[in-house]
Amino acid sequence: MTIKLICLDADDTLWHNMRHFNAAEESLFTMLRPFAEADIARDRLARCEERNLKLYGYGAKGFTLSMIETALEVGGDRLPPQLIRDILHAGRQLLAHPVELLGDIQQTLESLAQRGRLALVTKGDLLHQESKLAASGLGDLFATIEIVSDKKAATFERLFERQGVRPEEAVMAGDSLRSDVLPALEAGAWAAFVPHDLQWSHEHAEEPVGHRRYKRLGSLADLPAWIDEIGLAA
Amino acid sequence: MTIKLICLDADDTLWHNMRHFNAAEESLFTMLRPFAEADIARDRLARCEERNLKLYGYGAKGFTLSMIETALEVGGDRLPPQLIRDILHAGRQLLAHPVELLGDIQQTLESLAQRGRLALVTKGDLLHQESKLAASGLGDLFATIEIVSDKKAATFERLFERQGVRPEEAVMAGDSLRSDVLPALEAGAWAAFVPHDLQWSHEHAEEPVGHRRYKRLGSLADLPAWIDEIGLAA
Numbered sequence: 001m002t003i004k005l006i007c008l009d010a011d012d013t014l015w016h017n018m019r020h021f022n023a024a025e026e027s028l029f030t031m032l033r034p035f036a037e038a039d040i041a042r043d044r045l046a047r048c049e050e051r052n053l054k055l056y057g058y059g060a061k062g063f064t065l066s067m068i069e070t071a072l073e074v075g076g077d078r079l080p081p082q083l084i085r086d087i088l089h090a091g092r093q094l095l096a097h098p099v100e101l102l103g104d105i106q107q108t109l110e111s112l113a114q115r116g117r118l119a120l121v122t123k124g125d126l127l128h129q130e131s132k133l134a135a136s137g138l139g140d141l142f143a144t145i146e147i148v149s150d151k152k153a154a155t156f157e158r159l160f161e162r163q164g165v166r167p168e169e170a171v172m173a174g175d176s177l178r179s180d181v182l183p184a185l186e187a188g189a190w191a192a193f194v195p196h197d198l199q200w201s202h203e204h205a206e207e208p209v210g211h212r213r214y215k216r217l218g219s220l221a222d223l224p225a226w227i228d229e230i231g232l233a234a
Numbered sequence: 235m236t237i238k239l240i241c242l243d244a245d246d247t248l249w250h251n252m253r254h255f256n257a258a259e260e261s262l263f264t265m266l267r268p269f270a271e272a273d274i275a276r277d278r279l280a281r282c283e284e285r286n287l288k289l290y291g292y293g294a295k296g297f298t299l300s301m302i303e304t305a306l307e308v309g310g311d312r313l314p315p316q317l318i319r320d321i322l323h324a325g326r327q328l329l330a331h332p333v334e335l336l337g338d339i340q341q342t343l344e345s346l347a348q349r350g351r352l353a354l355v356t357k358g359d360l361l362h363q364e365s366k367l368a369a370s371g372l373g374d375l376f377a378t379i380e381i382v383s384d385k386k387a388a389t390f391e392r393l394f395e396r397q398g399v400r401p402e403e404a405v406m407a408g409d410s411l412r413s414d415v416l417p418a419l420e421a422g423a424w425a426a427f428v429p430h431d432l433q434w435s436h437e438h439a440e441e442p443v444g445h446r447r448y449k450r451l452g453s454l455a456d457l458p459a460w461i462d463e464i465g466l467a468a
Binding site: 055056057058061062064065068069072075076077078079080081082084085088091092095096125126127128130147148149150 | 289290291292295296298299302303306309310311312313314315316318319322325326329330359360361362364381382383384
């Protein structure tokens with residue numbers, strides 16, 4: 001089977017992301033220490049994010065709003081306005097931090113581009129993802145950029161149709177089982193899980209061990225070899 | 235010249251939008267009355283939005299963050315936490331309000347769809363625009379949905395290329411001279427300005443009176459007739 005379309009996640013697959021969200025969270029828990037233990041604040045924030053997901057969607061702006069809501073919840077009427085100012089500042093830093101590519105990404109993408117068309121499939125704030133892609137210098141390597149509100153099987157089905165490939169001619173690689181691997185498999189494509197040290201609990205899902213079209217890779221640099229393997233299979 | 239692609243703005247072209255932002259603003263100015271006159275608060279909010287546009291982009295989440303920042307600026311350290319809670323609530327209402335179509339939109343779109351493929355071209359929060367389109371029940375009438383971070387000439391050039399039409403075979407209609415009319419004209423397309431009673435000052439621009447491919451319409455319902463006129467012209 002020949003792979004024609006190679007789909008890649010962006011955050012924590014091409015460049016660092018979670019470390020910035022984690023740093024913002026940690027600074028929130030430090031700010032809230034006069035009002036609550038870090039574990040309690042962490043739990044409140046996770047619930048708040050989950051509750052707001054349907055309305056805010058993914059991304060740094062909704063996350064900043066959830067940090068503010070959590071601070072109000074934890075601090076009550078004693079919360080000093082300066083603390084909200086500091087959260088807004090942390091949110092702006094999340095949106096403005098420099099893009100740091102994961103190791104060997106440029107080289108890996110060039111190697112992948114020799115094997116098929118590249119598609120970037122990412123969720124989050126539209127402008128923020130566009131800005132990070134522009135700052136990464138990787139934009140020209142991609143045949144198409146898909147910034148989506150969520151990644152479901154239908155997201156991948158539509159992409160394959162627009163790109164004129166059958167699902168079994170496409171592969172998706174990313175650091176989330178829930179958002180990258182499972183929906184791509186459900187859409188009939190191949191899927192590579194490239195775990196990142198930092199993982200958002202929301203993205204957790206059961207690993208589809210033993211699935212014919214699934215592979216866990218140690219690094220994105222191993223993807224070209226797997227694509228070659230798929231090409232050799234009947 | 236035959237028009238093949240009919241591009242339409244969404245907010246305040248298909249459905250009401252500014253009235254909801256204006257209501258949120260007015261409730262903010264009422265909340266801030268103990269600290270500042272409405273005119274001063276309005277001016278501060280406008281500056282804050284303009285300053286944050288590059289980082290937050292367009293949409294209700296960035297607007298909510300700017301309302302919070304303005305409240306902190308105007309209220310200083312005397313700002314009660316309850317006021318921030320109320321702003322978050324106003325922001326959530328902005329994201330959750332029911333979609334109210336402008337008059338005769340369904341009928342107008344059906345009439346337009348007989349004349350060419352329809353493309354929705356809108357900016358704002360990705361999930362929010364998708365949700366509004368889903369709630370509007372108009373989604374099936376559009377051949378393509380483009381939710382973009384900003385509308386520039388290049389945005390339209392890329393769209394025309396993807397849709398396989400020459401610029402002079404496309405028309406764009408919307409309520410913003412700055413975001414709908416001028417970039418579409420610059421890209422070589424026809425452009426109709428359909429002014430809405432409520433206009434965001436940020437979207438103001440010089441009207442291209444006398445431009446061969448420009449027309450000001452009293453209502454979107456006048457667009458099919460203008461497209462027919464273009465078709466009859468040499």
